Amino acid sequence: MSTRVTISEVAKLAGVHPGTVSRALNKKTENQVNVDTVRRVRDAAKRLGYSPNSIARGLRTSSSMTVGVIIPDLTNPIFPPIVRGIDNYLLPRGYSTVVVNTDGSDANERQLFESLVQRQVDGFIFATGHTGQSIVHEAYERGIRGVMVNRDSGGVPYPAVVGDDSQGIRASVEHLAQLGHRRLVHLEGPASFSTSRVRAASFLSSCAEFGLSGTVALCGSYSVDEGQRVMDAVLAERSSQPTAVVAGNDLLALGVYHSLRTHGLRCPEDMSVVGFNDMPFSGDFQPPMTTVRVPQAELGTESARLLLRQIEDADRSAVRVVLPVELIVRASTARVHQA
Amino acid sequence: MSTRVTISEVAKLAGVHPGTVSRALNKKTENQVNVDTVRRVRDAAKRLGYSPNSIARGLRTSSSMTVGVIIPDLTNPIFPPIVRGIDNYLLPRGYSTVVVNTDGSDANERQLFESLVQRQVDGFIFATGHTGQSIVHEAYERGIRGVMVNRDSGGVPYPAVVGDDSQGIRASVEHLAQLGHRRLVHLEGPASFSTSRVRAASFLSSCAEFGLSGTVALCGSYSVDEGQRVMDAVLAERSSQPTAVVAGNDLLALGVYHSLRTHGLRCPEDMSVVGFNDMPFSGDFQPPMTTVRVPQAELGTESARLLLRQIEDADRSAVRVVLPVELIVRASTARVHQA
DNA sequence: CCTCAATTTGCAATCGATTGCCCAGGATCG
DNA sequence: CGATCCTGGGCAATCGATTGCAAATTGAGG
Numbered sequence: 001m002s003t004r005v006t007i008s009e010v011a012k013l014a015g016v017h018p019g020t021v022s023r024a025l026n027k028k029t030e031n032q033v034n035v036d037t038v039r040r041v042r043d044a045a046k047r048l049g050y051s052p053n054s055i056a057r058g059l060r061t062s063s064s065m066t067v068g069v070i071i072p073d074l075t076n077p078i079f080p081p082i083v084r085g086i087d088n089y090l091l092p093r094g095y096s097t098v099v100v101n102t103d104g105s106d107a108n109e110r111q112l113f114e115s116l117v118q119r120q121v122d123g124f125i126f127a128t129g130h131t132g133q134s135i136v137h138e139a140y141e142r143g144i145r146g147v148m149v150n151r152d153s154g155g156v157p158y159p160a161v162v163g164d165d166s167q168g169i170r171a172s173v174e175h176l177a178q179l180g181h182r183r184l185v186h187l188e189g190p191a192s193f194s195t196s197r198v199r200a201a202s203f204l205s206s207c208a209e210f211g212l213s214g215t216v217a218l219c220g221s222y223s224v225d226e227g228q229r230v231m232d233a234v235l236a237e238r239s240s241q242p243t244a245v246v247a248g249n250d251l252l253a254l255g256v257y258h259s260l261r262t263h264g265l266r267c268p269e270d271m272s273v274v275g276f277n278d279m280p281f282s283g284d285f286q287p288p289m290t291t292v293r294v295p296q297a298e299l300g301t302e303s304a305r306l307l308l309r310q311i312e313d314a315d316r317s318a319v320r321v322v323l324p325v326e327l328i329v330r331a332s333t334a335r336v337h338q339a
Numbered sequence: 340m341s342t343r344v345t346i347s348e349v350a351k352l353a354g355v356h357p358g359t360v361s362r363a364l365n366k367k368t369e370n371q372v373n374v375d376t377v378r379r380v381r382d383a384a385k386r387l388g389y390s391p392n393s394i395a396r397g398l399r400t401s402s403s404m405t406v407g408v409i410i411p412d413l414t415n416p417i418f419p420p421i422v423r424g425i426d427n428y429l430l431p432r433g434y435s436t437v438v439v440n441t442d443g444s445d446a447n448e449r450q451l452f453e454s455l456v457q458r459q460v461d462g463f464i465f466a467t468g469h470t471g472q473s474i475v476h477e478a479y480e481r482g483i484r485g486v487m488v489n490r491d492s493g494g495v496p497y498p499a500v501v502g503d504d505s506q507g508i509r510a511s512v513e514h515l516a517q518l519g520h521r522r523l524v525h526l527e528g529p530a531s532f533s534t535s536r537v538r539a540a541s542f543l544s545s546c547a548e549f550g551l552s553g554t555v556a557l558c559g560s561y562s563v564d565e566g567q568r569v570m571d572a573v574l575a576e577r578s579s580q581p582t583a584v585v586a587g588n589d590l591l592a593l594g595v596y597h598s599l600r601t602h603g604l605r606c607p608e609d610m611s612v613v614g615f616n617d618m619p620f621s622g623d624f625q626p627p628m629t630t631v632r633v634p635q636a637e638l639g640t641e642s643a644r645l646l647l648r649q650i651e652d653a654d655r656s657a658v659r660v661v662l663p664v665e666l667i668v669r670a671s672t673a674r675v676h677q678a
Numbered sequence: 679c680c681t682c683a684a685t686t687t688g689c690a691a692t693c694g695a696t697t698g699c700c701c702a703g704g705a706t707c708g
Numbered sequence: 709c710g711a712t713c714c715t716g717g718g719c720a721a722t723c724g725a726t727t728g729c730a731a732a733t734t735g736a737g738g
Binding site for chain 1: 422
């Protein structure tokens with residue numbers, strides 16, 4: 001790109017040493033230089049349209065003012081709001097974010113992580129909280145700053161920001177109980193995600209609390225197709241069928257919709273369905289989905305805040321922030337049909 | 340972050356000069372080094388876990404191996420697939436992407452653009468193609484490499500990658516004509532977007548072609564709320580009502596759904612609706628939406644390819660790539676009701 | 679008038695890699 | 709056998725900013 005203005009050109013115009021320009025233009029050092037000089041330097045810089053080369057600065061200060069955000073898949077609709085939340089906090093503070101997608105692969109995750117480390121990012125926000133061969137442990141060992149978002153830290157002493165999954169599931173179960181449902185099934189997400197287990201555990205304890213019969217069906221991924229597949233299997237069983245489904249997330253719930261449709265079953269008349277996340281447009285599905293709203297943007301913002309606290313204040317306390325969730329009742333749940 | 344291995348430590352272990360290490364480790368220069376030496380250096384590098392500091396490299400080579408992607412809003416569901424398409428092409432080639440959201444504000448756009456320039460990005464992909472005070476012109480004047488995606492270049496000689504909007508609209512109109520519709524209305528997107536005008540023009544000429552009466556209603560933004568507002572206005576008119584709506588995009592079409600519902604009208608029985616983009620989950624709306632599928636991921640991939648061609652081959656030809664689109668017929672369109 | 683401290687600014691090293699230049703040594707050729 | 713080429717690799721400058729250190733200037737106090 002075209003010839004850019006450097007600090008020494010500004011220095012020449014202002015009649016001072018480059019070092020002085022640097023100090024004059026930097027908030028934390030400008031009090032080391034005479035106010036008149038500062039003004040002169042400022043003028044010169046503005047006149048030349050100077051803007052610092054952040055690569056050069058980064059080399060010297062060994063900070064890139066960049067954070068890496070590792071997510072499974074941007075096209076999963078819960079992530080865009082999280083990413084926006086992160087950006088909204090970070091950009092005004094001079095940081096950029098680089099978002100990478102692992103597609104659920106540990107190998108990808110590792111490779112992308114290394115490439116971001118190589119780019120000298122100042123810290124990471126991990127939204128891929130599976131507990132397997134994740135690089136999170138290693139990152140922590142290497143002294144790399146990071147925060148977990150939307151997923152638990154799984155033993156790694158990084159700060160974590162999560163929604164109140166237990167409470168959300170409990171509210172769902174309570175809602176179904178009040179509608180007269182007695183037999184529920186939970187579509188549990190992949191066991192490698194900490195959230196899956198939290199939600200399943202809460203489902204079982206909530207069923208117990210409200211005196212319902214609850215069974216759990218395990219899904220291999222958080223996707224529409226998998227939700228449909230597992231629901232097909234549930235419906236194929238000969239044992240007494242549930243009257244309501246508590247899905248591990250909205251994608252699985254959507255798969256349940258598809259399964260019901262292919263089986264000629266109506267929602268909510270024949271089967272009530274509750275999702276999780278309140279992802280965008282879940283209120284426009286057919287039928288509009290009852291689900292648990294998680295404050296995604298706030299999750300992002302909060303995680304960014306915690307990361308910056310680590311970077312700028314060297315505060316490494318492993319706080320855990322739990323944000324409240326809310327059950328959104330729409331049209332996919334109804335009073336149980338008296339058969 | 341922890342102490343990192345530098346090139347001179349590798350040099351020491353391998354018993355050679357740092358410059359030699361650099362050449363040995365670089366694909367394009369490794370043939371300047373004896374194969375034995377290359378092997379020795381490689382071993383040393385591996386043993387020490389060396390990975391080059393890309394900031395230092397970037398300073399010297401004045402390239403950051405980063406591209407900036409400027410979009411209006413990541414939470415608009417058409418953008419995640421585009422961004423993924425870009426990433427899929429760029430990441431394996433060693434580039435990272437920094438995605439920023441303008442929220443439609445020219446001021447934001449300018450500021451974000453400058454901050455990315457300051458970060459020495461090697462080029463831009465602009466997905467914010469409004470023709471107003473955009474920085475696109477200025478960027479081109481400054482000799483900055485860039486590509487337009489999903490929006491036309493509006494006179495700036497950057498390469499552009501777009502879907503075949505005209506054809507998509509024509510197919511929609513033809514489909515409606517075949518269903519017996521005679522009076523159509525088009526919800527046109529904001530005039531500042533080039534796509535809006537292309538689609539509106541195609542709508543009118545297609546109506547003429549098929550002998551239909553077509554009117555156009557202008558929307559202030561591409562959003563659900565605006566679609567609802569404008570459709571409300573259309574329905575409030577006393578003149579002869581249309582029997583089908585061709586919406587400028589799926590968001591507007593969704594707004595039409597909402598409007599119809601509040602007016603007690605059924606889709607498709609009382610009004611057929613066609614969207615544009617086939618954004619994720621538009622097949623799960625109520626009713627499943629007939630819409631025009633645009634290959635978003637391919638748009639992204641292709642734009643990334645064109646950008647890299649500029650960056651690496653200095654090829655500045657202003658090609659214009661038009662990708663084919665496809666009408667997806669679902670349940671929001673039906674044979675016109677014989678009133 | 680001298681000393682000492684404080685303020686302001688210049689100087690030069692530094693961050694870590696890349697690369698033009700040049701030299702040493704061996705191969706090739708006439 | 710001497711001139712000429714290659715090949716391999718060392719040397720040092722360079723990218724553009726930051727920053728510890730020291731010098732210069734100023735002012736105050738004795």
